[in-house]
Amino acid sequence: MLRKIALTLSALVSILFVVGIAGYVMTGPQAPAADSVSAQWLKPGPYKTTSVDKIFVDNSRETAANRDYPGAPDRALATTIWYPLGSVDSHPLIIHSHGFTSARNDLSYVAELLASHG
Incomplete structure (x- = not known):
């Protein structure tokens, strides 16, 4: 049970990290x-x-x-x-x-x- 929770949390953190990086890159400043x-x-x-x-x-x-x-x-x-x-x-x-x-x-x-x- 604890292993399943740890895997789920690890997957969630990984997804949030990837989404955060993608959001940062996509919303970066553009050249005028x-x-x-x-x-x-x-x-x-x-x-x-x-x-x-x-x-x-x-x-x-x-x-x-x-x-x-x-x-x-x-x-x-x-x-x-x-x-x-x-x-x-x-x-x-x-x-x-x-x-x-x-x-x-x-x-x-x-x-x-x-x-x-x-």
């Missing part, structure tokens, strides 16, 4: 139409881009301990700067602050796209 405004916004700009990683350090403040992090006598801010190559014009500075539960490279594709437009 080529002539849509969204497609125009997603096209890279005229500039090739590059990036550089920098660490800025504030020696006037300490970093407090937080969970497994023991703290530090200064504050370090690791950054990535994307910019258009070969442009001599001035361009706006866009700052993306990812917040506490994210990482600085989570939206790197957006930073690169924006930099390609100058």
Whole structure:
């Protein structure tokens, strides 16, 4: 009796898993139409881009301990700067602050796209 229940539950879980994966794949985002405004916004700009990683350090403040992090006598801010190559014009500075539960490279594709437009 218990074996029959276990087999039934196993089959049910397997079916739900397959249906869930199929539903996820079938309802995924579709590319916008080529002539849509969204497609125009997603096209890279005229500039090739590059990036550089920098660490800025504030020696006037300490970093407090937080969970497994023991703290530090200064504050370090690791950054990535994307910019258009070969442009001599001035361009706006866009700052993306990812917040506490994210990482600085989570939206790197957006930073690169924006930099390609100058």
